Amino acid sequence: MMALEACRPGSQDIDDPSFAFLASRIAADAGLAERYECLQQHDASIAAAFHDVPVPEDLADRLVVRLAAEKPRPRISRRRLLAGVGLSAVAAGLLAAVWLGEPNGPAFSEQYVLDEAIRSFDPSRAALTRPLADAPDRYPVSNAVLQAGRTWGALRSFLGGDGVAYDLSGTGQSRAILYVVATSVDGLRSSPALQPFTTAGCSASAWQENGLLYVLVVQGGPAEYQRYIRLPSGPIA
Amino acid sequence: MVDAPFKAEIAKLVAEHHQSVYQYAYRLTGSVQDAEDLTQHAFLTAQAQFGKLRDLGCVRSWLFAILRNRFLKDKQRRRPVAAIDVQLDIDAIPSEPPAEVVDQERLQEALNCLPDASRVVVVMFYFEGCSYRQIADALGLPIGTVMSRLARAKACLRSALSETERKDEAWRPRARFESITK
Numbered sequence: 001m002m003a004l005e006a007c008r009p010g011s012q013d014i015d016d017p018s019f020a021f022l023a024s025r026i027a028a029d030a031g032l033a034e035r036y037e038c039l040q041q042h043d044a045s046i047a048a049a050f051h052d053v054p055v056p057e058d059l060a061d062r063l064v065v066r067l068a069a070e071k072p073r074p075r076i077s078r079r080r081l082l083a084g085v086g087l088s089a090v091a092a093g094l095l096a097a098v099w100l101g102e103p104n105g106p107a108f109s110e111q112y113v114l115d116e117a118i119r120s121f122d123p124s125r126a127a128l129t130r131p132l133a134d135a136p137d138r139y140p141v142s143n144a145v146l147q148a149g150r151t152w153g154a155l156r157s158f159l160g161g162d163g164v165a166y167d168l169s170g171t172g173q174s175r176a177i178l179y180v181v182a183t184s185v186d187g188l189r190s191s192p193a194l195q196p197f198t199t200a201g202c203s204a205s206a207w208q209e210n211g212l213l214y215v216l217v218v219q220g221g222p223a224e225y226q227r228y229i230r231l232p233s234g235p236i237a
Numbered sequence: 238m239v240d241a242p243f244k245a246e247i248a249k250l251v252a253e254h255h256q257s258v259y260q261y262a263y264r265l266t267g268s269v270q271d272a273e274d275l276t277q278h279a280f281l282t283a284q285a286q287f288g289k290l291r292d293l294g295c296v297r298s299w300l301f302a303i304l305r306n307r308f309l310k311d312k313q314r315r316r317p318v319a320a321i322d323v324q325l326d327i328d329a330i331p332s333e334p335p336a337e338v339v340d341q342e343r344l345q346e347a348l349n350c351l352p353d354a355s356r357v358v359v360v361m362f363y364f365e366g367c368s369y370r371q372i373a374d375a376l377g378l379p380i381g382t383v384m385s386r387l388a389r390a391k392a393c394l395r396s397a398l399s400e401t402e403r404k405d406e407a408w409r410p411r412a413r414f415e416s417i418t419k
Contacts, residue, residue, distance in 0.1 A: 001327065001329065001330065001388060002384040002385060002387070002388040003384070004330060005330075005384070005387055005388035005391050005392070006368075006369040006384050006387060006388070008362065008366060008368060011366075011368075013368065032327075034332070035327070035330045035331070035332055036330075037334075038330070038331045038332060038333055038334050039330050039331055041334045041335055042331050042334070042335050042395060043363070043391075045335045045338065045339050046339050046344065046363055046394065046395075046398075047363045047364075047366075048338075048339070049338070049339035049340070049341045049344045050260075050264060050341075050344065050360070050363040050364045051257075051260060051364065052341035053259070053260040053263045053264065053341060055255070055256045055259050055260065056259075056269070056273070059255055059259060059273065059276070060251050060252060060255045063251045063255055063276070063277060063280055064247075064248050064251055066277060066280075066281070067247055067251070067280055067281065067284050068244060070281060070284060070285075
């Protein structure tokens, strides 16, 4: 039966030498031959429906815009990157990228910042381990974030600067990390977005506050994300 | 910023492949938003690794592979793989031709019921037209595993599609009766 199901509709798969036993059985059994034909027709019908998916009209344009905004990465091997950066303090699986910094800081886009933070976020890894009381004062948790943070870890050369990552996750809540980095990114908002950027099962928002870059990454969708930020009072636009 | 000829190459890549990539992504995820995210990821990755692509004739397969890998990686984080409990015997093979054209929304509802690993296999079979050997090679699975997974998933799909057909049949007589009495 598995061999019957493995034959692609409208193909010559039945002539494959590995299906010789099936071909001979079909030739000898009219009932089986009829079933094979019916199956081929069912498969052809299903295959046709597979491609019948409406595509958003502006998808191509949005993709081109998004791709054009992407900053190309310098070609440095991952091994050299990891060897050059002390990762031991960052136990939550952060991947540190070493960038050749420009005098005024690298020209990252907001999208790049969000993508990098999400890429570094791994909710399945062990939490950051340093107690909150030891966190450096120069990287405070933003007042725009509801949770105080439980533990933290140091960041080195992450998104063009040093900083810390706070584990904001509460008991029974989705994992959430707040990155606080001593760098600035042009064009960022001054508070977390109400509607985050979502991809790969995460929601994220980046903002600039008191000279620091903040990136909040939450495991889950917008609803999980909004549990971590101060929502504006009044009707939501 | 990227140079003009490279931008033109990428724009051409998007123009030629965005529809099939999105449709593939939609069949995997069952969600417009997730499909768009996955599609965006595929083209971002393709742009970043474009220089490594040696054969432009393989671009479509390459993009589909990026989609599959990202989809499976995301899913592995969230939930374990479940098995399909379907008996594989001659009765699972249809004895009559299909009664009607398969509705694409019903197809997606049926696909959404499949475990993710099985969904990938049927999408490769039906959407890409991959043979069981190609599926096994691409996913790094034993041939026997692919054949078993494919057979069960296809039987499950047909069962789900015929179930929704039966439900629709139950509606039709009542609808005719209501239109007569109005």
